[in-house]
């Protein structure tokens with residue numbers, strides 16, 4: 001594959017990628033010892049990399065990522081990965097110093113075909129040694145990439161070469177097996193897809209095939225470099241090192257068969273949930289799941305170190321939320337040690353505190369949704385806790401969240417954002433403006449009677465009674481209009 005082909009491919013699809021690839025001409029050094037380095041500066045989702053050499057296949061789209069071009073060298077597919085420090089835009093207005101491959105974190109997706117002989121050159125431009133483990137692959141033990149166990153570590157400045165046959169079709173990933181805690185906390189990981197050679201009994205052809213990795217970072221607001229010692233309390237939950245609203249939508253044509261492949265290299269599990277459709281898990285990093293072993297789901301948990309590929313027919317038009325179902329994972333940088341103020345009457349308090357701290361704001365009296373609309377000043381280089389805006393206002397989301405956009409009029413290989421869904425008239429939830437009936441309070445009378453009977457009784461005076469509540473606790477509910485009710 002040469003650079004002109006690569007750029008032509010990008011140009012044809014009309015996505016926003018002009019000038020995104022920085023690589024010198026490959027042809028000059030074609031078939032010399034090491035393939036030229038191709039690197040990526042843009043965090044946009046690149047259109048699928050159509051194969052023009054080797055066996056044909058239907059390429060994937062990497063969410064906010066790209067696939068690595070290769071060259072054929074006497075029947076061997078040759079790739080060149082460069083492990084290096086990178087700058088990753090997590091969302092517009094927020095950049096991070098990460099480690100990755102070929103200009104981005106995660107690194108580029110590697111796509112090959114079952115039976116391909118693959119040679120991957122890995123150059124280490126990190127300040128410490130590394131290695132690459134090809135997660136899930138069948139390969140000779142010495143190609144497995146566990147430094148110290150199956151190979152010597154790749155020292156800074158050195159290039160190693162891995163070579164094996166991609167024996168099993170499926171969904172895989174790659175990551176270091178050297179100083180893993182640090183290197184994965186810094187963003188070193190990438191996706192790998194081995195496409196089936198011809199028809200496969202358990203792998204269906206799909207119209208759209210998306211891939212991304214689940215990862216997480218701990219970057220203080222205003223800082224650029226992740227804290228690598230964090231074990232649990234990450235503040236950025238990311239898909240391919242991006243946070244909503246920086247995660248591109250998944251654009252599909254109505255009635256497309258869609259596959260989404262997800263791998264988890266974070267430190268916790270993620271229940272991945274889609275709205276409006278049911279899917280089946282059609283494969284894992286262990287291989288394709290036979291159709292007799294599939295069942296319908298709308299959420300599938302992806303444990304740490306696991307991969308899941310889900311498939312469905314996108315036959316419901318609209319803008320469907322697609323997200324991790326852990327509510328803290330659809331938030332951006334936030335503290336977790338704040339007291340809850342819901343229901344606390346702040347009236348008069350703010351003024352008193354402002355006398356001491358002039359910029360003090362009271363928050364959380366009626367929940368946190370106000371955070372997404374108040375436009376509060378935040379430090380340079382971070383992202384608001386919840387930031388997305390939709391056609392009806394704030395979406396109150398960040399982190400691991402995106403939108404599946406199902407439209408009638410989408411061209412083949414077009415992944416451009418079509419804008420917001422235009423709902424048919426009368427099909428949107430609306431305010432009810434007619435009269436509401438008074439609520440009926442079931443059991444209210446009996447509770448009042450019991451309370452009257454037990455007034456004055458304490459456990460000491462009535463030690464045998466366990467049928468009637470004693471020492472009744474009075475709880476009042478504070479309602480938004482200031483009305484107090486029992």
Ligand SMILES: [Cu+2]
Pocket residue numbers: 237269270271324325326329400
């Ligand atoms: Cu999650």
